[in-house]
Amino acid sequence: MAAARDLFDNHGFHQSSMAELATAAKVSVGQIYRLFKGKEDIISAIVQADADERCLHMDALRNRLDAGELTIEQTFEQLLLHIVDEKDEALSFDIMAESFRNRPVGDTIAAMCVRFRRYIRDFACAANPDLSGEALDGAEEVVLACLFGLGHRSLSRPCLSATDTARLSARMIVAALRAIR
């Protein structure tokens, strides 16, 4: 998996062959096929591993929020610090392009978003317990978009550091959630 991430990120998912992956991972092509049906299967496993890791992190944050160890603003700040400037960006864009052309990859990404949306909804309600109905639906949509955009902000070559971005964005998100009804 680590070798696949590196190879696909540097050279592109479609431009990399199983033979190249076997060389990079120092295994035989046969050994890869014993674990994965093909490249698409490796991609799905990468998305799954990333989703699991992020959900674990959001789960830990939600527990600390519930225990009163973090304010909601600190919770968003920690979440954003984890997301801003993510790794393997070229690969993640390859995977997203693939999700439109390859139904199973699209389904894996959509399932990941369903899991993220649940946490976002909980955090939105923690910021503003009066949120409900379409205001809550809208908040879920905007916060998800915001997290996605901040995770991929490196494309725009920003001046603001990751820590400043996380701090200022958390403040803005909580302010927005409290200002709507």
Next chain:
Amino acid sequence: MAAARDLFDNHGFHQSSMAELATAAKVSVGQIYRLFKGKEDIISAIVQADADERCLHMDALRNRLDAGELTIEQTFEQLLLHIVDEKDEALSFDIMAESFRNRPVGDTIAAMCVRFRRYIRDFACAANPDLSGEALDGAEEVVLACLFGLGHRSLSRPCLSATDTARLSARMIVAALRAIR
């Protein structure tokens, strides 16, 4: 250009050959090379055309805002309606992946973001004239991320319609801009 968008969107930028593009566009390969140095050049022209079209739209919105024809919330709503659920998404992810592996494509995207950031800053100050310093820098970063994320929300297979998303997001963005200082 239209043939290139269709072909690259459906089959991938790297998986499409100049010969296939010539057939799709009903021209000869030589005719394409008289206009473009190669596929990378076509990609840059597509990004440039999209950036120009979006800036024209933002320019028109800023004029209507300045003339008092639109409130700032209506301005964001119109901007979002134009951006939410964008076309040729698979192609745009291919291009973004390419921007990390191909400096000229990365530079074209970065230049586009510089133009977008100017409009976003103007809109943020229209929502809250007291914004300055790091609060304004943070607002610029969050709003850019939000627009980017909402443009690519189809990945997450959202339930909320494009018009509801534009309306609710505009409300939230303006609320956030007014709540920070």
